[in-house]
Amino acid sequence: MSSRAETPVIQIQGLSKSYRVYQKPEGLWASIRGLVSRKYREVNAVRGVNLEVERGEFVAFLGPNGAGKTTTLKLLSGVVYPTSGSATVMGYVPWQRHMAYRRKFALVMGQKNQLWWDLPAQESFRLHQQIYRIEKRDYDQTLGELSELLEIGRLLSQPVRELSLGERMKMELTAALLHSPEVLFLDEPTIGLDVVAQHRIQQFLREYQAKRKITVLLTSHYMKDVAALCKRVVIIARGEIRYDGSLSGIIDRFSGQKLVTLLLPTITDAAPLARFGEIVSVELPKVKIRIERSQVAKCLAEILAQYPADDVAVEDPPLEEVIAELFTEVADKQNAEEVAAAAK
Secondary structure, three states: OOOOOOOOOEEEEEEEEEEEEEOOOOOHHHHHHHHHOOOEEEEEEEEEEEEEEOOOOEEEEEOOOOOOHHHHHHHHOOOOOOOEEEEEEOOEOHHHOOHHHHOOEEEEEOOOOOOOOOOEHHHHHHHHHHHOOOOHHHHHHHHHHHHHHHOOHHHOOOEHHHOOHHHHHHHHHHHHHOOOOOEEEEEOOOOOOOHHHHHHHHHHHHHHHHHHOOEEEEEOOOHHHHHHHOOEEEEEEOOEEEEEEEHHHHHHHHOOEEEEEEEOOOOOOOHHHHHHOEEEEEEOOEEEEEEEHHHHHHHHHHHHHHOOOOEEEEEOOOHHHHHHHHHHHHHHHHHHHHHHHHHO
């Protein structure tokens, strides 16, 4: 007899959030008239999102600026109310703000500070202990574990304002995890950090999630965060989910091209190769060409028939490039629609 499948930790059905934004007119008289008759436009931050996340998943939630990523996390953490639709996290409706739910999740926003600026981080941690009513034994054990993993023991008594950006983010993560949440929402946790700090945060999150099996929903503009941490990727654009699948599947779906690198010892001029595709770089005898995926075999056959090659490499374009092209396409489409609407 087969066991019943476990209910997803996060369940979202038709979730939408829109705002009315005041359109402030230009000019003095227009502004005065606006005091009497105001014009608003509706902004759809999230449009009918449907999503399920299983227990223990580490999911990347990607999209361009204004796509609805942060709004979705705020909805799931109960910070804002939806316009329509429903969502549950661990069986709780987030915006009902049950105390029991607050004890089971954490939200970390890379651009927001939850620690007291002029006090040592350990003072803010003690406040969190009281807010979440963490037993002293559990608090000491968890803080010790996090301090060791993040290597922050020597910094606990130092005022937060004296810490580097990377050190502050470690403290933010520690504060968020003191009550051992089952679900963690991360909004740009490595924003502004240098490469070394990014790597250390990635390493910590990977180790902590693997050990605790918590469910994590991550937004980030750094594809290295995504590649290092997430097997599943959800792409949202203009408030709607455009992709939900594996990291490797993004390239298969959204990139119709391959990068072909050739080492041609007899070539003296790469210009004739432009008929096969876009020449990306030339460092003779090495030439890199972007070729349509469906034409790679045919083009290679023609090139190799004309030039002897010491080496040939065919690879997918970088993930960052594919994502950037997708976001640019969405932005161009949105701009065109806005121009058309304004012309009516």
